[in-house]
Amino acid sequence: MFISIIIVHYKTPELLKLCLKSIKDNVSADDFEFETLVVDSEAQTETEEVVKEKFPWAKYFPVVKNVGYATGVNYGISKTNGKYILILNPDIILTQNSVQEVINYMKANPDVGLVGPKLLKKLGLNPIEIFCEPDGTFPNHHQDPTIPKYM
Secondary structure: OOEEEEEEEOOOHHHHHHHHHHHHHHOOOOOOOEEEEEEEOOOOHHHHHHHHHHOOOEEEEEOOOOOOHHHHHHHHHHOOOOOEEEEEOOOOOOOOOHHHHHHHHHHHOOOOOOOOHHHHHHOOOOOOOOOOOOOOEOOEOOOOOOOHHHO
């Protein structure tokens, strides 16, 4: 396996569908071998059915309770087979060639261990940012954990 795509999901099935559709539309097994893993915290039957019915190529890992983002990522990593790992939130929409560009960068710069969206902008790519302004509602949680009401 060349790249493993991990999506840590928590109760946003509509966003998850958009994310998985963007993978289906913009990542091709003709370019490189990949796998997609969905780690679903506090899994709901409806989400599992949608993933299995509409995106059968995605490996689905339901988790009974909300284990948190970091635990979900670590669990996903433990199930991967890829040389490279791409960690996505379900509100990320991949664009054409975006994964290939990151892979090309990683291959050309073997001393680099992590690539993020800010670097993508420097590479001349245009990541589409959604849900980036905090508004106090999920998934736009307020970003300042020093304010007690946002903790």
